[in-house]
Amino acid sequence: MTIYTDTARFDTGRAMTEIEMRKFAPSIFATTAHESRSERFKPIPTIDVLRGLMNEGFVPVGAKQSSTRTRGKAEFTKHLIRLRRIDDGKIYRVGDTVCEILLKNANDGTSAYELLAGLFRIRCMNSLVTQTGTIDAIKVRHSGDVGAKVIEGTYRVLNEAERTLAAPQDWSMQMLNRDEQRIMAEAAHLVRFGDSEGETTTPIKPQQLLIPRRHDDRANDLWTVFNVVQENVVRGGLRGIGRDDFGRPRRVKSRAVNGIDQDIKLNKALWLIGAKMAELKEAK
Numbered sequence: 659m660t661i662y663t664d665t666a667r668f669d670t671g672r673a674m675t676e677i678e679m680r681k682f683a684p685s686i687f688a689t690t691a692h693e694s695r696s697e698r699f700k701p702i703p704t705i706d707v708l709r710g711l712m713n714e715g716f717v718p719v720g721a722k723q724s725s726t727r728t729r730g731k732a733e734f735t736k737h738l739i740r741l742r743r744i745d746d747g748k749i750y751r752v753g754d755t756v757c758e759i760l761l762k763n764a765n766d767g768t769s770a771y772e773l774l775a776g777l778f779r780i781r782c783m784n785s786l787v788t789q790t791g792t793i794d795a796i797k798v799r800h801s802g803d804v805g806a807k808v809i810e811g812t813y814r815v816l817n818e819a820e821r822t823l824a825a826p827q828d829w830s831m832q833m834l835n836r837d838e839q840r841i842m843a844e845a846a847h848l849v850r851f852g853d854s855e856g857e858t859t860t861p862i863k864p865q866q867l868l869i870p871r872r873h874d875d876r877a878n879d880l881w882t883v884f885n886v887v888q889e890n891v892v893r894g895g896l897r898g899i900g901r902d903d904f905g906r907p908r909r910v911k912s913r914a915v916n917g918i919d920q921d922i923k924l925n926k927a928l929w930l931i932g933a934k935m936a937e938l939k940e941a942k
Contacts, residue, residue, distance in 0.1 A: 668750040668780055673717035676705075683723040683737040685764070691800075692734040692766040700800045701765045708739065708761065716741040716759055724768070724918055736764035738918045740776070753874070754780050755826045759815065762918065771798040773815045774922065775822050779885060829881035829932065832939040839883050842935055843867040849927045850891045850912075861898030861910050867891060880939065884932040891928065892921070 679686050686708065691701040708718065723737035741759040750756065755777055762772040798807045834842070847864035848856065867890045868883070870876050875886050890896060894914035902908045915921050 668756075673712070673744065674719060674721065679718060679721050679739075683721040683739070685723050685733055685735045685737045686721065686739065688734045688765045690765070692731060695765075695767055695800075699767065702763055702771045702798070702800060703765075704737065704739070704761065704763045704771075707763075707771075708741075711741055711759070711761070715743050715745055717744055719744070719758075722918070724764075726766075731766055734764065734766040736762065736766075736769045736918055738762045738922075750780055752780055755823065756780060757823050760922070762922065765800075767800075769919075770800065772922075773811060775815060776925075777822055777825065825932075825936075826881050829884065829936055830879045832880040832936060833878050834880055834883050834935070834939075835878075838935065838939075839868055839878070840864070842883060842887055842931060845931045846887045846891050846928055849931070850924065860912070861900035862896045862912050863898065866896050866898075880932065880935060884928075884935075888925070888928050891915070892924065 674682075676687075686704045689701065689703045689705070691699050695701075712718075718739050719742050720740040721737065723732075724735045726732055726735050739761045741761065742756065758776050758778055760772075760774040760776045762769055762774070798811060843864040846867055847862075848858060851858045851860045851862065853859075867887045869890065870886045871889060871893075875882055877883075892915045894912040896912040898910045900908045900910045915924055
């Protein structure tokens with residue numbers, strides 16, 4: 659994930675300063691709406707929400723915003739912030755899963771205010787993580803009494819976020835056979851590469867999503883398989899041989915998912931696939 663900075667270390671972690679946030683995502687500090695919005699549009703100043711979350715112990719450890727070619731719009735565009743508790747006394751190790759809060763907003767009409775819970779698997783102590791799930795939480799449109807909706811929804815997410823940490827333990831106890839792993843891979847493949855008609859033309863094969871990138875991920879439990887599939891889908895780099903318009907062989911490599919909306923949407927879908935498989939396993 660590109661929204662992590664060197665402030666997000668798990669051994670000497672600290673919060674991003676407002677100076678750092680202004681550098682990576684200046685639209686966080688917008689307190690008014692972009693001039694293209696009508697009077698009905700109610701701006702939600704992200705920095706006000708963020709300061710409230712910091713009072714609850716959640717601090718920003720990474721931020722990014724979307725680019726724009728429209729002059730004067732960079733101060734209002736879509737942005738995404740990652741927040742984590744760093745004062746809870748926890749000692750992290752490589753391989754641990756940590757729960758974080760994702761905050762998305764924009765004051766130019768390109769996004770509602772969203773607060774989500776996310777799971778991240780620590781890959782190394784200097785902040786490299788793999789996002790292993792995004793759990794849909796609340797969405798508030800920029801109209802009506804936005805203040806009350808934001809406050810109510812924020813506390814609901816904070817109260818429920820830690821529950822997501824049960825998944826690593828529960829899913830690691832559920833073993834998948836080859837057919838079950840193939841079903842997960844095919845579902846994830848369709849989510850990532852399928853078009854609106856449910857068709858895929860990429861030469862990347864579903865079974866490639868099941869190839870682990872590190873020795874520690876060579877296991878058949880649901881949690882490990884889910885992590886392998888998710889990482890292969892989001893990080894890209896998978897190779898295949900396709901055909902161009904003239905039928906000639908063409909090398910293809912899957913791209914990493916970097917867009918804010920695509921990233922969140924894809925991770926939500928992948929999490930639902932894993933959760934559904936967990937339900938089916940429990941039913942058996």
